[in-house]
Amino acid sequence: MHIYVGDASDVIRRILTNHCRGNVEGSALRRAAAEDMGYKLSKTKRPSGSTRVRIDLPNPRMGENVVSAYICSGEWKYVICNSYNEAHDFQWYVIDQLRPILNKKFKQWNIQEASTYQCLLNQLLKSESLSYTVLCEKRSGPGAYVFSHEFTPKDFRKNQF
Secondary structure, eight states, X not given: OEEEEEEESSHHHIIIIIISSSOTTSOHHHHHHHHHTTOOEEEEEOXXXXXXXXXXXXXXXXXXXXXXXXXXXXXXEEEEOSSHHHHHHHHHHHHHHHOOTTOOOOOOOOGGGXXXXXXXXXXXXXXXXBOHHHHTTXXXXXXXXXXXXXXXXXXXXXXXX
8 A cells, every 4th residue: 555655865865764763853754654643743843943843742752663663664665766856746746646645735746747757657666665674775866755554554553552
């Protein structure tokens, strides 16, 4: 089941650093998964003006650990694009085509690139599904990725307890 689609200037680093580890503040995937799992998020303003986002638990790390377990037990597919601009636009095409459950935003993509994007999507879908443990051995660069899992985040959390 397609859970989430994203883009990055360095796909592997983004997946490993921000999605498989990290916290809900640094990853839209982690934030959406936590919310689907039923966690409430707290938002507080920092003196700098930025917003701090945390899972609203006495120990937010406990919720982050459940989110990490979910994401690390899923699979990834990705495709390298010619540039980050192409990857960024292509991600909206993929979201439009696959309708992953955690992507709530839909944006316009460059219709003139439809045939290029269809080829890239075919390449993406035919690529090998990878666990996060083998991603660090793979070629990286600007691209788009798809996160898949056999469970929705909500069902995963239910099965954990």
